Amino acid sequence: MKLLNIFIDGASRGNPGPAGIGVAINDAEGKPLKKVREYLGETTNNIAEYRALICALENARALKAQEININTDSALLVNQLNKNYKVKSDNLKILYNQVLDLIKNFQRVKVTHIEREKNNEADKLANEAIDNSNNKRKAPGNVAVFENKQDLPDSLF
């Protein structure tokens, strides 16, 4: 897979507080390939943004992408990666270095700042990750597992 267009968002309610990430991966034509939402536990929004980027890079590597365009509404992320701002926090430095390592797997990685309104999909996924962390399910993750074929509940429909 040559080029991927990826939208990322990290959300933290309370900052620090319950946090989640959303990653929407599309192909070069904008067709969706994969969506990821993950609950992070309690953390800050900047850590959540970095974790979203790391998740995007890991998934892009698994998809064997050669070039990726990352879109984020985090000005901090874009400016730190472009070396306009220094990474001061020790927690962020670890994540920053992780990002630099992952970037080596690609021929080109472009990180672009976009307005919040243009990042709805990733924002929605991040918030869903936080909201769903409060729900109890039979199995972890994004699936429900039924032992008998008759058990598919009416509430699904």
Place this chain on the structure above:
Amino acid sequence: MISVKEEINKLIDLQKLDSEILSHKRIIEEKPKEILALEAAFEEKKSKLKDLEAQVKDLQVKHKGKETELSSKEENIKKLQTQLYSLKTNKEYQAMLTEIAGHKADCSVIEEDILKIFEEVDNTNSQARKEKEYLVEQEKQLNQEKAKVDQEVSDANVQLNNLEEKRKTMAQAVDAQLLKNYERILESRGGLAVAEVKNDSCQGCFMNMPPQVINEIKLGKNIVVCEMCNRILYIREE
């Protein structure tokens, strides 16, 4: 006893058939709408020709008006010229000549206007002729397209009947309760009830699947449903 894997395989086959059925239904529904759109566009093109023809008529009316104005001026000139002989003084004679020259100048201007109108009429007629030829061609294409669509819709109806017959047989082989649930998901999820997991994501909604879920699907002991889109999940065996 039939295993879950076998039941899922039956549903996968049923889904393929249902996807084909949906595709034919879409042809039957959408193609006639395309024709209506083409017909509307054709009507709009026809109105362009009508506008050109109306323009020609307006120019002809304008031309008539100018001809009348010219005749009137020429009449005036004739009158003034006959009056010349009855004038007594040189001063009056010169004044009359000046007036006649003025009217002649007006006539020149009107003649020029008439020539311009002739040119405009020629151009507009030429455009109208081209537009007519174009419309004839467009109408021919439209009729060809209509015939093509009629054939497509007719073929789709035949295919649909065959597929629906085949579906009846296939559906009977699936467990009744599972079939009921499958059909409810099919209806609520835009015709896709069974989704493959590819690149670790549900191909129905593209949500990422955690590794333990992938294993659960591969084990084939239970029916695994995507919690995001409620579709039944499977992984293609290589």
